[in-house]
Amino acid sequence: MAAGSGLREALLAQLADGYFHSGQTLATALGVSRAAVWQHIQRLEALGLDIHRVPGRGYRLATALELLRPELIASALPPAARRLLRGLDVLLETDSTSERLLRDTAPAPAACFAEHQTAGRGRRGRQWLTPFGGQLAFSVSWVFASLPPDFSALALAVGIGVATALRAEGADEVGLKWPNDLVAGGRKLGGILVEVTGEPPGRTRVVAGMGINWRVSAERLAALGQPACDLAALCGDRLPPRNRVAAICLASVLAVFDRFARDGFRAFREQWPEFDALRGQEVMVSMEGEKLFGRAAGVDAAGALRVATASGLRRFMSGDVSVRMQP
Numbered sequence: 001m002a003a004g005s006g007l008r009e010a011l012l013a014q015l016a017d018g019y020f021h022s023g024q025t026l027a028t029a030l031g032v033s034r035a036a037v038w039q040h041i042q043r044l045e046a047l048g049l050d051i052h053r054v055p056g057r058g059y060r061l062a063t064a065l066e067l068l069r070p071e072l073i074a075s076a077l078p079p080a081a082r083r084l085l086r087g088l089d090v091l092l093e094t095d096s097t098s099e100r101l102l103r104d105t106a107p108a109p110a111a112c113f114a115e116h117q118t119a120g121r122g123r124r125g126r127q128w129l130t131p132f133g134g135q136l137a138f139s140v141s142w143v144f145a146s147l148p149p150d151f152s153a154l155a156l157a158v159g160i161g162v163a164t165a166l167r168a169e170g171a172d173e174v175g176l177k178w179p180n181d182l183v184a185g186g187r188k189l190g191g192i193l194v195e196v197t198g199e200p201p202g203r204t205r206v207v208a209g210m211g212i213n214w215r216v217s218a219e220r221l222a223a224l225g226q227p228a229c230d231l232a233a234l235c236g237d238r239l240p241p242r243n244r245v246a247a248i249c250l251a252s253v254l255a256v257f258d259r260f261a262r263d264g265f266r267a268f269r270e271q272w273p274e275f276d277a278l279r280g281q282e283v284m285v286s287m288e289g290e291k292l293f294g295r296a297a298g299v300d301a302a303g304a305l306r307v308a309t310a311s312g313l314r315r316f317m318s319g320d321v322s323v324r325m326q327p
């Protein structure tokens with residue numbers, strides 16, 4: 001009999017196909033009682049999995065789920081990424097993949113993926129929800145010998161890397177909303193958070209965390225408080241295998257770190273307009289209680305957002321502001 005999270009993993013493996021499984025079949029397969037199956041089903045629901053239960057038929061996932069698997073991600077990594085990567089963790093659950101890599105002293109670069117985060121965090125101290133299996137939630141660590149001077153633009157470069165990877169995988173409409181949102185059709189597809197530990201400007205461990213909606217129910221998307229979308233809807237029938245997309249995104253982030261460490265943001269800046277969802281849009285910039293209106297005009301060499309306002313061109317650094325498109 002599998003115990004604890006092992007049992008949950010075994011139960012998930014049974015349910016992943018999206019077909020009905022009776023309580024008795026599951027109990028027999030796992031070597032536990034039907035009551036234990038029911039308890040674990042409840043726990044999975046609490047983590048954000050949508051499970052249908054029909055009397056007489058049993059339980060099934062609302063849609064089939066391809067669980068992330070380290071061996072599948074590793075085997076889909078291009079050789080350059082495989083050479084760089086020094087650690088890969090794939091977890092069913094953790095507090096935050098970024099927190100895990102920040103407190104880790106293991107060699108970098110390393111990557112950590114999780115199907116569910118209990119304390120996922122977003123930009124500006126916000127909470128980041130990760131419904132079980134509904135996202136690609138992962139973080140990548142990198143150690144800089146010394147922080148590059150234009151380090152604040154790293155999140156933009158990572159965004160370019162991830163958006164390029166997603167477009168290559170069929171999500172053609174993916175763009176970037178400065179500074180760190182992945183968007184498509186004016187809706188948020190995901191977010192990027194770059195965090196630092198160590199003693200800048202010396203040897204510094206940097207962790208980039210990405211949360212990309214994979215398949216999230218309409219109710220959960222609606223509850224996010226802003227228009228949001230997922231890759232399943234963007235790609236439709238052409239949705240590639242989840243482990244493959246995970247690998248391609250990871251490889252892209254590693255390549256961005258590698259390039260940024262050598263050349264900084266100047267290696268990426270001219271790609272920004274290709275992805276810039278704000279360009280030419282009327283925006284509202286909020287900063288320390290103040291609101292400014294203007295027309296977005298791309299980013300400068302430091303990755304700052306440029307906004308043409310009534311009182312002239314203003315620039316904003318990412319830490320301090322939030323930007324909204326005006327209808």
Ligand code: BTN
Binds near residue numbers: 098099117120122
């Ligand atoms: C944002 O849009 O505010 C950024 C969200 C970043 C979320 C990801 S999910 C993986 C990693 N772990 C975290 O706790 N946060 C990032």
